[in-house]
Amino acid sequence: MKLRRQLLLVSLVALALPWAGCQYLRQVDAALAQGQMQALEATASAVAARLASAPQLIAPDPERHGRPPGAQLYVNSLPNAPLLDGYGDDWRPLQIPARELLDSSGEAMAQITLGRYTDRVYLLLTVADNTPAYQDPRTGLLAGGDAIELYTADRHYTLPVASQGAAQAHWYNPRRGSYERELRLRGRWTSSARGYQLELTLPYALTGGSLAVSIADRATSNGAPPQRSASTLPADGLPGKLVQPLPQLQAELDQFARPQLRLAVVDSEGFLLASSGQLARADETKPSQSWLRSWIYRRLLARESLPEMPEAQLPEKMTLNRTSAQQWFRGPRESRIGAVSVPVITRADDIVERPLLARVVALQSGEALQSLTESAAHRLWLISCAAAGAALLLLLGYASWLSWRIRRLHRAARNAVDASGKLRGNFPRSRLGDELGALNRAFASLLAELDQYHHYLRTLASKLSHELRTPLAVVRSSLDNLSASDLDDDGRRYAERAMDGSARLSGILNSLSAASNLEASIHQAETEQFDLADLLAVLVQSYGDAHREHRFALQKPAGELPCCGAPELLAQLLDKLVDNACSFAPPGSEIRLTAERAKDGYLLSVENDGPPLPEGYNHKLFDSLVSVRDDGCRAGHLGLGLHIARLIADFHRGRLTAANRQGGGGVIFTLQLPL
Structure with a gap:
């Protein structure tokens, strides 16, 4: 791997800066969240202390706290009067949580929802019954099949279940000794695949502030004992109180209202008594930011998986204990909502176990802190990316500079010796101290x-x-x-x-x-213009006369071959090459001289038959005092002929090379001669 790529990989360590910044922001976010939770708990504690000093705001009816748990029914405030058609379509948009009624085995048998609009109470009852037994007039019984019973403060109403139509409520009049129909109680029945549903209304004054519901499920309509039953009526037979928001408590709670803060007071059973303020929506605090970027930052900075916040009710774990509690919840679009619950315990006496009047639940969105953290994360990412990019460019530039110096040193070392093995002597020297x-x-x-x-x-x-x-x-x-x-x-x-x-x-x-x-005389020779073709022709003719034991052949282009150089020196170069070829060529073999036009000069070659060059001697042949003859130097061959030929080639700025002929059996010397 090249040095530039190695330093580029090393520079990836700079990516640890955003990760370290992310960890730091998580710690800062945790500290800010803890501070927000402490401030929220202080607010809830202040409200709880105020309410503990005025218990009449929470418990205006002292009798209610003496009733058994589960006997009370909660009455929600309705924005308008529902249409009594038995289908309950007007209740669904309100998202009011329904209360489940369990049978003796603990299975859910029905769901009931209560609401109040002006002076009337509205009730939606949904019963799961696979085998409904509707009212049969032929039996003469008031409620021979399935029946719904309502208990108010002073009356007991029986409503026979019908598949469709208007609901009829009957109550026993002791003065007359007979059952009478209650016309002030109006409603309608509808049936479904899972059972039946009742939607009815009655004046609030008719309830006397108390109400209990009982469901009897029979298999037939002949008045047999119920197979299943579910009821909110306690064992003492007295209906529970109707619980609804308290206006005086609401007025007191409004004094603690703050923007983006929701305060709620719930009783010991979790019923909402008063509520003030609203939570900030996930997109109100950052109208100019992209929700996608916010979602990404929230996922990156998330410390743990949070439980989801219920949409239409308060968290159940915040309403069913006696100790203070705090919890973060997940809101819409990965937002965070802090919840704190503080108990309101009376100070009226010195008993050991003081009664729990209510709980103050404070809810606040963490959007402000999240926006601050996300803004810091955005700046951190920009600065970290800029720093990482600058470090990357700096390291890349430094790597390029080092690579350039190493390549320069490599080129200088490679070019320090020419093709003939001679040192050029122009090796550069660096002044840097590294x-x-x-x-x-x-x-x-x-x-x-x-x-x-x-x-x-x-x-x-x-x-x-x-x-x-x-x-x-x-x-x-x-x-x-x-x-x-x-x-x-x-x-x-x-x-x-x-x-x-x-x-x-x-x-x-x-x-x-x-x-x-x-x-020494080569460097003092003078150059001139001459015809290379004429010089070659004369030399080949003289070689044939001097070396009759060999045959000579010349191959050249037609016409003149203009050249600039020293013809005497070129003739001496060819003499050395031909003398070397005659020394190794077998008698009677042909020695071929070839001249070719090249792109920027000529190619002159001398080739002969005979033994090939030893391995590794392609360049050593042209050194001084180097010879590959095996005659023991008895003929006085010192290896100076080819050395002189190379000197003449260097004088003409040419290049002399030696190589074995293709297929073996001979050697070819080639001179690259520039124009």
């Missing part, structure tokens, strides 16, 4: 030392030639004097061998001196 700068300077120092060593090797031949001539002359003169004296056969044979060796050594020194002089 590790890459130190590595760059170390490479430059190493290549400078190598260049000095190569310069020493290049001048070693001339130095050896100069230093060895004097002792060689002494040796040769001594051998000449020795050969002129009288020697035996063995001595003369050894003297002749010494003379041959000195002659070979003298030839080697002469070749070294000639190579050094030729290398």
Whole structure:
């Protein structure tokens, strides 16, 4: 993996900034929520203290608190009078919670809802009965089948169940000793697949402030005992009180009203006695923000799963205990609603277990705090993203700069040696004090030392030639004097061998001196315009006369080949290549010279049959004192011919290469010669 990608992956650590900010915001949000809950509890406690000092506001009827639990029925305030058609369509939009009536086995048998509009009480009763037994007039019984019984403060009404039609209520008149129909009680029956339903109304004064409902379920209409029954009538036979909102308590509660705060007072059974204020809606505090963004922030900052807030009633766990309680609930669109419940306990006496009069429930939306937290989260995300983006760009720029320096060092190291193996000596030096700068300077120092060593090797031949001539002359003169004296056969044979060796050594020194002089003369040669095709034709003809044991062939384009260079040096280059080819080509084989036009110059090649180049010698052939001949250097081959050819190619800004021919069996030397 490249350095830029590695640093790019490392820069992803900057994404931890938004995560850490999110965790911090969660802690801040928890602290703000705790503060809001404490303030809400203080408000509820203040209201509870005020109501505890005035218990008559909660319990204007002292007798009611002496009734058994479950005997009371709650009467809701209705905005208008429902239409008495038996279907209950006018009750559904009000979303009034119904009370379940259980039979003796604990199964739900019916649901009852009570409401009051002006001076009348309205009742909606839904009974689940798979086998309803309707009133049969032929039996002569008042209620031989299923029946509904109503108990008020001073009367007992019986309503026989009918499949459809108007409801008839009968009560027993002790003065007359007979049952009479109560015309002030009006209602209608409807049947359904699950049972039947009753919708009726009666004056509030007729109830006397008390009401109980009893349901009798019979299998037949012959007056048999009920199979099931459900009732709100206590065991003492006295109906429970009708519980409804208290105006004086409502007026007292309105004094504690505040915006976006709902206060409610419920009695010991959870019936609502007074309510003040409304909760802020989820979209009122942030009209200009997108609900989708708010929803995302709420999901990100959510600490735990909250229970859902009931829509039409208070939370049940906040109304059925004696201790203070607090709880967060989930409102619409993932909003939060804080709820606090504080008991109202009388201070009238010093008894150990003081009676619980009511509970004060305070509800407040957490939209204000959530808006503050979401605004902070929005700014945090923007700042974090900007910081992460800046860090990413900075690291990417730094990685690009490091990558550029490394690529520059790589190119310099790769180009420090040319194709022929010669050091160029232009390695750049960095002035920076970091590790890459130190590595760059170390490479430059190493290549400078190598260049000095190569310069020493290049001048070693001339130095050896100069230093060895004097002792060689002494040796040769001594051998000449020795050969002129009288020697035996063995001595003369050894003297002749010494003379041959000195002659070979003298030839080697002469070749070294000639190579050094030729290398110096190459850089002083002058260039001119000439016809390369004419030069090749003359050279091939002379090669054929000089090397009759080989056949020579020339392949070139028709016409002139204009070229700029030193023709004498190019002829010497081709002489070296042809001499090398003749040394390795079998007798009678063909040596081919080829000239081709290239895009920016010419391609000259010399190819011959014979053994291929050893592996790894493609570039070493052109170094000084390198030879692959296997004659033990008896012929005096020092490996200077191809080295001189490469020097001539460099003088013409060309490139000389060697390679094995395709298919094996020969070598081809190619010179790329620019125009």
